[in-house]
Amino acid sequence: MLSIIQAAGWPIWPLILCSVIGLALVVERLMSLRDRRIVPAKLLDEVVAVTRQSLPAPDVIAKLHDNSVLGQVLAAGLRAISADPRLNEAALRQVFENVGRVAVHQLERYLNTLGTIAAAAPLLGLFGTVVGMIEIFGSQAPTGATNPTQLAHGISVALYNTAFGLIIAIPALMFYRYFRGKVDYFALELEQAAERMVPHLMRFAVRTAPTSATPPAGT
Template sequence: MFSIIQAAGWPIYPLILCSIVALALIIERLSTLRPSRVAPPSLTDEVVTVTRNTLPAADVVNKLAQTSVLGQVLASGLRAVIAEPRITEQALRQAFESAGRAAVHRLERYLNTLGSIAAVAPLLGLFGTVVGMIEIFGSQAPTGGTNPALLAHGISVALYNTALGLIVAVPSLMFYRYFRGRIDEFAIEMEQSAERLVPHLMRFAVRTPPQHAVAP
């Protein structure tokens, strides 16, 4: 491996850095975007069961928020109803939407960096190819002779950097697309859970009786 790095020359070092960062981001996102940490399948049913007859206490809501990302979204709706007993359905939906947007934003953490690496890695490989071509042309002596060592090094720089740029870019792009699809799925699941919980929680809202106009 060290001999390959030496043969590829100094343009390969930015690509190595990109590969290390991309690998760290992929491992971190694989660990974070697990269903058990984002949207447990039975969590919504459990919330509906717990709130069937009454609203839970504050400590129960706090524990719900600590379970997962979906738990944070559902807890925001519960807190809105507890804090404002006369809450309207529109206000409750807004509370869920705000929490959902914040949750999706957290799930998209580091994705822009991973996508940037997928886009930049081929360009860095192309840059290494250009550097190698410059060395290849530089190996041509003015008298018409060729320096074999410099020619071989230029070819190595051109080929190794191109190959490593593609090796870094392709998996990074694949995982970027995969994570983006997973986040879209989680966003739909959270939206459906919130839609299910809105009419359920509105049962606990205090209805303001309509005021009839008094005839003069």
């Protein structure tokens, strides 16, 4: 491997840096975007069962918040209806929407960086190819003689950098698409959970009776 890096020349080092960062991001996202950490299978049903008769205590809501990303969304709705029993349905939906946006933003963390690596790696490989081609043409002496060592090094730089760029870009792009699909799936699950919780929590809202109009004088 060291001999390959030496043969590829200095343009290979940005690609190596991209590969290290990309691998770290892939491992981090694989660990973070697990179903049990985002949308545990039975959490929503458990919350609905617990809140069937009454709203839970603040410490229970705090534990729910620390459970998962879905728990954060559900806990936000429970806290909102507990803090303001006169909350209307539109305001409750807005609470879920706001916390859902924050949750999705957290799920998308580092994905732009991974996508940038997938897009930039082939360009860095192309840059190395151009550098190699420059060295190839530089090996041609004005007298027409060719320096075989410099010629071979230029060819190595051109080919190795192109190959390394593709080796880095293809997996990075595949994982980027995979993680993007998972984030979209999780976002849909959070939205559906919020839609289910809104009518459930509105049962605990205090209905404000409409104010009757005062009859005109003389009637």
